[in-house]
Amino acid sequence: MRIGELSKKTGVASRMLRYYEEQGLISPTRLDNGYRDYQDYLIDRVGKIRGLVDSGIPSRIIVDILPCLDQEQDIVVRNVEPGLRDLLAQERDRMSQKIDFLTQNRDAITKYIAALDEAATEAPLASAS
DNA sequence: ATTCTTACA
DNA sequence: TGTAAGTA
Structure with missing residues (x-):
């Protein structure tokens, strides 16, 4: 194709x-x-x-x-390329680091969304104030 | 009508 | 990545 x-x-x-x-x-x-x-x-x-x-x-x-x-x-x-193993191991660690970072951001966003929903519940028509 | 390459935003 | 130009 x-x-x-x-x-x-x-x-x-x-x-x-x-x-x-x-x-x-x-x-x-x-x-x-x-x-x-x-x-x-x-x-x-x-x-x-x-x-x-x-x-x-x-x-x-x-x-x-x-x-x-x-x-x-x-x-x-x-x-069996020479430094490939180390290269991949290093990359795997970067992935773990990135996952941790994303996890933190995800949790932070989750809390923010909860706060937005709560605000919407308390003051439904306050968006234009 | 589709895709190709090159190049700029 | 999107898009424009000039082709094939």
Whole structure:
């Protein structure tokens, strides 16, 4: 399928699909007319990529994690790149740190929402005062 | 009508 | 990311 169809199926803007390609996250083939040709499995892959990207994970890390996502559980460990283990461990710690940060913000927002609801209950028409 | 690349906001 | 230009 071409970029427009993949965009509709994944909800990812075609602009970003081309960007993902630049980042080495996906490698669509080309049609004779130069149009990008995406395989069906990329629909699922793009969904996972979006999840990672939306979590704020740098694309350079996503590239290393992607092969783990494309398989069910049988992770192939042939690519024993030198510092990859440490790189991923370091990234995992950053994720934990980010999760803690987001958890705090979520709780703070939850309290704020509660305060807003309470205020609305006490003074229903005070929004324009 | 769609997509492509390049480039600017 | 969105959009514009000029193509294929």
